[in-house]
Amino acid sequence: MKSRSDRGTSFASVAVLVGALFVADARPRQAPDRAKLATEVRDATVDERVVIEAPALGDLLACALRLDDDARIADLDAAARESLLTASVEHRGDVFRVRGTLVDMQTLSVAERSSSYTRGRMKLETGGDAYFVAAELPLGLAAGDFVRFDGFFMKVHSRATDDAWLDAPLFVAPRLARSVARLEPQSEIDVAALAQESDETLDDEVRETNSDAEWRLLAYATNPAARAIDWSAARELDAASLASLLADGAAARGEAFRIDAARIARCENVAPGENPLRFPLLASGWLGSWSVDGRDTLAKFVAATESRAFVLGDAVAARGFFLRNVVYERRDGEKALAPLFVLQALEPRAPVKSAALPWLVGGALAAATMLVAIFVSLRRAARGSPELQAELARRRSSRTDGA
Secondary structure, three states: OOOHHHHOOOHHHHHHHHHHHOOOOOOOOOOOOHHHHHHHOOOOOHHHHHOOOHHHHHHHHHHHOOOOOOOOOOEOOHHHHHHHHHOHHHHOOOEEEEEEEEEEEEEEEEOOOOEEEEEEEEEEOOOOEEEEEEEEOOOOOOOOOEEEEEEEEEEEEEEEOOOOEEEEEEEEEEEOEEOOOOOOOOOOOOHHHHHOOOOOOOOOOOOOOOOHHHHHHHHHHOOOOOOOOOHHHOEEOOHHHHHHHHHOHHHHOOOEEEEEEEEEEEEEEEOOOOOOOOOOOEEEEEEEEEEEOOEEEEEEEEEOOOOOOOOOOOEEEEEEEEEEEEEEEOOOOOEEEEEEEEEEEEEEOOOOOOOOHHHHHHHHHHHHHHHHHHHHHHHHHHHOOHHHHHHHHHHHHHHHHHO
């Protein structure tokens, strides 16, 4: 009886198929033909799992090359992986976003087409293993690198590892991309990461990057189980505290601040790309303004949430943590510095309510009523006087004589 490895597919024939995809005139379909996959792909038995069916692989690669990089694709979590292993027939052709550490890979060249493809294995960040076939990969990629791909599930595949045969889901992807490992929720501020931060200066260029410390501070700010903050005792951001941050940001790095009163200068949702918190969007913008050294100064913010429909000039209140000073360009083209805050909350500022206001309104109404009453009373008293009655009689007599 032949071993599993003896019954494997001819990877040379698969490589020829892959090479043909790069020069085919016909536009490949975006969605795989599930009915065709159901007839071509088998993984019910041990021997079937060893084989990679070349025609089906070629079709899936054609579809994979048309995947949209910006598409919202479901992450492969532990539950989804288990479902693929136990009910593979139901999921053939499903697309997933897969992340993990590269274990091994083999690049096979297609001399006739001057192209290649890569097959390999990875340890998933959610646990377990996965196999892949990819048409492209970044330069310099090596075992141990953390990668990501979007790919179609083909079958449960089996390969021999160092000491056993390993069954795992096989995905077909257009390319591998470098990624970063998931950052778990932080219960404390990472002091070591903050120590690696530095304030920008006016000599620096304006840049839009998210540092490791920023992601860790976001992980802390968004963790409900994090140490409770007494925000009433936090330092308020005003002109004086803002000036001190600009003068010495290192002394306050990671400190909690409350922003009781500010106006939106800019607010938008931005896509941060591949990130350790797996956030599809961040709210980013500017708050203003405070007068420092006779000039209006802004504060920059980032928050791990989609912003509300804030518009220019909206009154807001915020709570967050100071990270570093950043350089920005004013409207007149001059460079300036602003503090960057990682926010826990950004909310519309409610109008100030005073307990004395109802009493003031009631008092004003009572006074107005009293004045009206006094005026009416005086008019009635004046009409009842003898002098007024005599004058009215004289005027009526004059009008009668004149007639």
